[in-house]
Amino acid sequence: MQGLFKAGFVLLACTLSSIEIAAAQPANQGCVTENSPGMTQTLRCEAGITIIAEDGARYTLQSGSKGRVDAVELGGKALLIEVAPKPGGNKFQVVTPQAIAAVRGTKWAVDAAGDKTSVFVINGRVGVGRRTGGRGVTLGPGEGVDVEPGAPLTVKRWAPARVSALLARLGQ
Structure with missing residues (x-):
């Protein structure tokens, strides 16, 4: 996590408001839902954030004090997130039972399954650390990391x- 904080990313406080979303339910909090052909759902949110959810993904949108989505709590399956770069950065993070992936302006996928979270970066840079703290890593384009208990x-x-297998699950 140390690397995440050096990059200017902060862990969101527990006082955030949230809305739980299942792949077939409508979203709110400044997001418009588009049902995509195939097995995904696309959410287009304020501040240039696009979230593509795998069919059956369990996640909760979270928003800060301005009421805009700025985080997702992912409980299972995969999400593809694209955050448009903007002056001053566009902070966004995905929190899973094992990991926190935080970013400013990029496109990446997070897959939470059982006791493992996998993060893959398509473009940009993403900081990944354990929810329990400790040293984090920074991923660049084409790089990924698996976050599992007891494994580095x-x-x-x-x-x-x-x-290809992960992106196919997300309609890419």
């Missing part, structure tokens, strides 16, 4: 087959 956070260039 090791940044790897993902094989094309693994990238």
